[in-house]
Amino acid sequence: MRYDGLLIAVEKAATLSSSYRLWAKSRYFSYHALDVDEEHVSAIHRLLDDTDESRTVEVQLITEPDGPRGPAAISVRAGERTIGYLPDYTASKWSGIVNRVLASGFVPTSDVDIDMYDENGVLTSTPTVSVMLGNPAYAIPMNDPPRVPYTILPRSSVVYMTEREVDLHTLRRFVRSTRPGLLFVTLHENTAVTCAEPRVEVRINEERIAQLNPQMSQRFHSMILHLNKRGLVATCLAYATSAAKAVTKICIEIDEAPQEMLDAPPVTFPPLPPARADPLAYDLTPMRALLAPPPPMPAVMRPSPQEPDEGSVVRFKRTGLFRQYNFVAVRRGDHWETTATSDTWVITQQMKWDALTARARTFEIATSWAPADLHEDARTPEHRSVIRFITGRGHLAAAVNIFGDWYTTITESMARQLPIDGVDAWSTIVQHGEQILLARDWKPLNPTVASDT
Known part of the structure; x- marks a missing residue:
């Protein structure tokens, strides 16, 4: 079962070679x-x-x-x-x-x-x-999972607890290492408190090590009671930090569970054998077959596509730092002019075919065109629509619509001589462009790679 980025084994359903997701402290991996x-x-x-x-x-x-x-x-x-x-x-x-x-x-x-x-x-x-x-200290818990039926709650918010909320004396009995580490902890309603608002205790092996503040207790109280009615103990993972050779702080990483998770089968971790000082001292005999290096795969050839003819228009994508960019390019002589807005990135305004295919994986080529109805064609203003047109003294260009702006293959140097810029409005293209055609059909340009075994 996968939940919130955590791959786990459902209790009583774990088999040999099931996956154990290494825990990564979400903010410090x-x-x-x-x-x-x-x-x-x-x-x-x-x-x-x-x-x-x-x-x-x-x-x-x-x-x-x-x-x-x-x-x-x-x-x-x-x-x-x-x-x-x-x-x-x-x-x-x-x-x-x-x-x-x-x-x-x-x-x-x-x-x-x-x-x-x-x-x-x-x-x-x-x-x-x-x-x-992440930090190896936070990869797997230092203690065993609860001995009673339980389920792991989803992780998200880090709930920090103050010294007043943590019983460090009890906590240090469970954390004997001077290093930071990860702990299984369980959440329980504190029935001994005689206040109007519910309070939630944090326990290890049924011993109280901390108590959530009133706001956090109110947030998670109903979820804990719902799981208790199912015979399950709400469980999460806590980070224990240390200083001066002793545990000094603890925080838990927890989020409110959606209803489908509250009613789903329990999310559990399998118990692990005791930790050993020598990493090579573990008995791996039951996993021996898995530990043998698998044979390498045969080489997979990925040839570059053949360069299309003069005047062809291709489109391709390229992933940047934060998003994916859509490009169009038109062949003019021995080079391709693209919809790049400058020459400062890996896709420049003019490129040779070998350089272009070295910087993008797949291409599609326009295979059919139709005259664009300049006033009524609803597909022309659609996002990622592609057109081809003539401007100036027979200059062939193409453009792609990106959220209403038309990115053209007209380079910065050519824009000084033509009435249309590298990025321009549809009205300007209609006014100064001729033979405006809208791409109707596309087909992959990349050759098919024969599969091998």
Whole structure:
């Protein structure tokens, strides 16, 4: 079951090799670039659609004690294939956690980001793959899950508790490590309080370690009672921080659960074997078959599309820092003029075909055109509509409608000689353009890559 970004196992339904989602403190995670060899590239490409420039993929972290990189190596796999390895320094910090989860019969998982471009924005044969991992101290809880029926609440808001709300003496009996860490805690109605407003206690093993303030208690009280009626204890994860060799603070990460989650099957974590000082001391015998490095995939060739004829119009997309951009380009002689507004990004106003296909993955070519009804055609002003027209002294141009603004293939230098600018209004194009045609049909330009096994 997946809920709120957390992959978990439903109690009594966990099987060998079920996934155990490593917990990442939501505000303090980081990405680690994987070591990617040439033999991993095909497996990475298979995770991407033809139109993907980047993608986030869930992956498994699996040690390979008998693999070529040594007993502490941690492979990162997706689709039953290795897509890279954690760098040695990162693997040394995570091998104990990964092996502890594997020894329980579960497979630790996280996410990776795949990027097909290098630092210059050019499509690269070796994609950049980065795995999301937080502080190892917060990856798995320090204590066992509750022994009574329970369900994990969704995570979102961090509820900080003051020293007055936390019983540090009791808390330190459960947290003997001087390091920060993650804890299973349960939430209960405090029936001993004789005030009008409900109060909620935070407990470990039925012992009170803290109490929520009146506002937070009111917020979560009804949710706790609803789960209690189902025979479940509301459970969440808490962050314990330390200073001067002792636990000094605790906060819980929790959010209100929607009704479908309150009535759904319990969300639980499996218990793990005791932590060991030596990361290689865990018994991984039941998972031996999984730990063997899988064979590499055959290479996948992605040839560039053949350059279309003079006057052809193509469209393509390119992902920027915060959004996806839609471009149109028209072939004029030995180069292509695009709807880019400047030459400061990876897509410039004039480009050779080889350079253009190195910076975008897929293209579509306009295959049929129809005269645009300049006053009544409802499709002309639609978002991402594409037109072709003549302006000035026979200058062929194209334009794409982006939320009402028409981005044209007219470069900055040509705009000084023509009555239409790089970005202009429909009324200006109608006034100064001739033979205005609206693209009706498109077909993929990229060649089909034969599948291999």
